[in-house]
Every structure is written in structure tokens, then in C-alpha cells.
Amino acid sequence: MTIDSDQPTPVPRRLQLEHAQAVAEQADRHAVTLESILAVLRSARLDDRASRTTAIDLASSSLIELRSTTDQQRGTMLEPVDGAFARLRSDLRPLARFGGLDVQFVEPPTGGRALPGEVAHAARAIVRSAVLALVDQEDAKRVRIQWDCDGLNLLIDIRDDGEGRISAHDDSLRPIAERVSALDGGLDVSSTTGWGTTLAIRLPLDPPAETEPLEDSADFSPRERDVLRLVASGARNRAIAAQLGITDNTVKFHVSNLLRKAGVRTRGELTAIAAASTRPRQ
Template sequence: MRDVIDGPLPDIAVRFSKFLADIWPHTALVIFTRECTGRPRKVSGDPAVVERVTIAELDALRTRMTEGTPFDDQTVVAGSKRKVWALLDATGTLLLVLPKPRQQIREVPLVAGAFGVVAVSIRHQVAQASPAYLAESRAASSERARTIVELTDLHAATLESILSTLRSNDLDDRRSRITASETASSALITLRSAGESDRILAEEAVTTAFARLQGELRPLLQHRPVRVDYVDPPVDGRALPGEVASAARAVVRSAVLAFATQSTLERIRIAWDCDGSNLLVEVRDDAEGALDTDTLVRQLSGRVHTLGGRIDVESVDGWGSRVAVAIPLDVPAARPDEQQLADLNPRELEVLGHLATGKRNKAIADSLGISESTVKFHVAGVLKKLGVASRGEAGAIALEAGVRADTTGRH
């Protein structure tokens, strides 16, 4: 199981599929979780299945299931009714596999236990909101949203043309025209609702995200004599992209834990607000102002800068400390180099960050705890995806895009 959970989050289904290969022989595997807003589906196996399975199909199956009770039956997957095995974890994460022919489901407690570890690992990695995870999530969210908009516009234009033609008085068959108009109208409504469904899955209401933050802070502070004042965000504030909500909660948690190291701390004030374009986060305390601001900035800046945000940390003797963060709610227009960076996986981003500092392969290997040959493999992948011929060119792209060794992180 260590090999399954130790690695980039986007590939966790591939690693878990290998783990289950002899226990639950299968041709395709899907892990579905709302924890990851950018890529809620982690997949491995038959492309004809994993590339066509929809969130709606997975959601429909999940609503029919009971936690811990295996599903061994037929359901619609990738547009067709298929025999599947499935498990629902206590975290709400769904495991679905397509068993190989003539296989019987077995070892359910073992698979359920292993999948529970995977589900908790996913939740933990999302909650930590590492810069690598945030970058991957934002890139995935942006790509999916753009694809949906393009498809919606294309098919909406087609259906609107059909409706215009069918409504023409030049057509004589009234009944056919009415039937066709109703069919096309229904299809148009369904198509346009796809974008709304995706938005619901990919975003959190700002008030819900703030309430989750309070729940996460409660166990951290329950044994400390500290009063926490919460200033709620506006109820009509814009919904937050999932990666923004995750990053904001992680920033506040880190700031609160840093503040709590001060012996004179008695009170913390946490406020979230929205100005229409940014989530504004502020954390203040009433301690002696002895905070190590440089360390806290280094700790927080990776997450904030990955999402194009701004951070300000100040600590004044006798007056206390303050952390202020602004995170854009919209993905900025990508420059060509940013489009290329979006193709890099989390490990390649880590390697690129070290290339930006001029490190050689051995130094990178020592920093990341991997072999020098593995680093060489990743460097080759980075150069190919960025379309450059040298490490220096790759490093220059990284510097321009703000990628640094201290702003990338392992899952």
C-alpha cells in the first residue's frame, strides 16, 4: 500500500489498479471523489470505458449504494449497461471496477480496507493543498471548463439553427414540426444544464467553505486557551473554485498554528471576504508580535503564488501579527509558457523548479529523494513537453512563470 499512496495524486488510480490486479481482476478502474474538484475521476484501464464514463453516471451509482456494502450488479457506465463491482467509503469516495469475464467478487474486507487507506490519502493530500496539487487542479478545472464551454456553444448553435428551421412557416407538417421542436428544445435545455452541473461539482459556496474551515480548526485549538472570532464572508459572495477553497483553508490552518506558538496568545480573528474578483483572507492575533514572519511567508507563499495570489505577513512588537491573502477567483489568461506548464505532471514541476535554480541532476535527486536516473528521465520529459532543447531554456520558462524549487512540493 505504501507504493499506492506514495506518488502523484493524479496517478493514484493506476497504482491502486496494479495493487488490485490479482485480488479483483479487472479491465478498468475508476475512483470518484468530490474532494478533487479539478479531476474528480481518477482512472486506469480500458480507454473505451475510462475516457467515456461520466460524473453523472458515477453520481447515480453512488446514490444507490450504502457505505461498506459491495455492489455486484449491472449499471450504466460509459453509456452502456455493464457488470461492475463497486465500494463506497466512509469519506464518500467511490471505487468502481469492471471485472474480467467469469470472475467472482471476493476478499471484500481486504479491498474495502485498502480502498479506505486510498480514500483517506486523497482527502489528506487535498487538505494539505500542496502547490503541485493546486497547480494540477487549477489546470484541470480550466481545461474542463473551457472544453464544456466550447462544446456547449457548438451544440447550442446547432440546436438553435434546428429550432429556427423547424419554427419556419414554410414547413407544412405541423405535427412533425411540433414534435421535432419539443425534442430539440429538450436537448438544448439538457445541454446547457451540463455546464451548470459541472460548476456545482467544481465549486464550493463561500459560506460552506468557511464553515468547513471552522470545523477543521476546532480540533487544532480545542486544548488551547485561545478565543477565535470568525467574521463570516457575505452569503451572496461568489462561489469559490475548489482549489481556491482548499488553498485558503490550508493557509489559515498554517497561520493559526504559527500564531499558536506564541505564549501570550489569547485571541485570533479570522475573516473571509470577497471583492468580486478575489477571495480576501485575513488572520490577526493579539500576541506579543514575536512571529517568525520569514518562515511563515516561505510556508504560505507556495500555495498562494501557485494560484496567482498575493500575501502580506507582518508582526509588530507589542501589537500582534497579521496575515493577509488575496486569491483570484478566476484563472488568469494563460501565456504560451503557462499552457506548456499545464502539461507537466507534479513531479516534472518539482524538477523544473530545481532547474530554475541551476541545480544538476545529482543535487536534484538528493533534494527530492529519488535516483539520479529518475531525475534524468523527468528532465527529458520536461524538455520535450516545453519544446526546448536545453536545461537553461526550461529554467528561463520556469523563472518567468514563477516556478521555484521552494514553491513546488511532494504529495
């Protein structure tokens, strides 16, 4: 078989997902830092000078941690579950201290199986996102966070004392659900009006099986498959329309359907996943 040297080697879809998760985790960490800084600046417990000093310290510490995290190798790294939980407590400490939020932590059992780096990073990001969502959507004043491990899964339980209005289909939980799904995990949401919301999350400790190519994993029409292959090649709407003999608006319609069926929100995400999973035809 002759290999075309001009054909780029497809990137495994798993690597694409890992990269997207790393970017999302950094965004979550930035959100927690910014929320903490705002909480400090709004705090009635601190005068102007003290609030500025504390905000600068938070920003500086976050910048240092970001730089070190960027250089960190995640692939084979393992973290003890109690160590990963301690890092989560550190992440949320400023929000609890200056934001008026009572965060209660139930320590995981020591020992046992360590967490793969990807799971530990994702778990912390998921909890940070969940806490922000509960505070924003539920007006919660108290959040209880518990981790446990059954040897096969990391089990996360998050409860608040808010209004109990959040459902599993709430937009604020979509990023959390997507991240859990990417790890082949499970998310259950239960809310009771006036009593609060509970999120029960299960994250497998072993990596998920390699998924089938995107073209085969979704119910695409023949025309949508044609558009998908061209999107994966980097072609824009006008070029796709010219090659397939359709209008620009028709291309937009097909791309919209592809986004919905692939479960992504942007063309960039669709391009990355499609390029990773589309193989040259023999």
C-alpha cells in the same frame, strides 16, 4: 512529424502544482488534527478517560473525512463562500475548544460568487497553517479570522494578539507564501511589537494563466539547463556527471542552484516541475 512512442507525454505543470497543493493540504489537515489531539490529552478540563475518548473521536472523524476527501473531484466543484467558511470553523473547533485558543470568526457575506474548489481548499489550508504558525511563533491566545469576497478575489484577514515578531520572511510563513504564490495571490504581513501580527491574503477566484516552461522562467546558466533536462529524465547524480563529463560534486552544486532558482526545497519537487515543463526539442 514522427512521435516517439517511448517518450512519455509531459504532464501539464498546473496538474503537478494541483497535486502538490492537495498533498500539502492533507499535511496541514493532519497537523491540525494532531495539534487538537495533543491539546485534548494535555487539557486539565478532562480526566484520563474523557480525554482518551475525545482523542479517539477526533482521530476517527479525521480518518473518515480524509477518506472522503481523497475521492473528491476538485476540478469543477464550486463552494458557496459561507459554506467553505463553515467547514473552516469545523476544522478549527477542536483546537479552539481544547487548546485554550480563542478563535473569533467574522462571517463572510452570504450569496455572491461561489468559490472554485481549488480556492476553497487552499484558503482553508492556508488559514489552518497560519493559525498554527501564529500559535507556535507568537504565543498567541486569541486569533481573529475574517473572510470577504470582492467578486474577483477571496480576501482573508488573520490577526492575533501575540508578541508581533513575525515578518514576511519568517520561515514559518514560507509554506503559506508558496501556496498563495501558486494561486497568483498576494500576502502582506504587518507586525507591531507587543500588539500582534496581521496577515492579509488575496486569492484570485479565476485560475492563473499557464506559466511558461521552467527552463524559460528562471535565470539558468547553459550548464544548469543541461542538468535540469537530465534531472527531469530521472537521471541520478552519477549518471548526470558521466554524461556531462563533470564530477558528482559539481552536479550537486548545480542541483542546489536549480532548487534555489526554481523556488523548491527538494529534488523530487524539482523533478516533478521540470518534467512537467520540459518539452522535447525538435
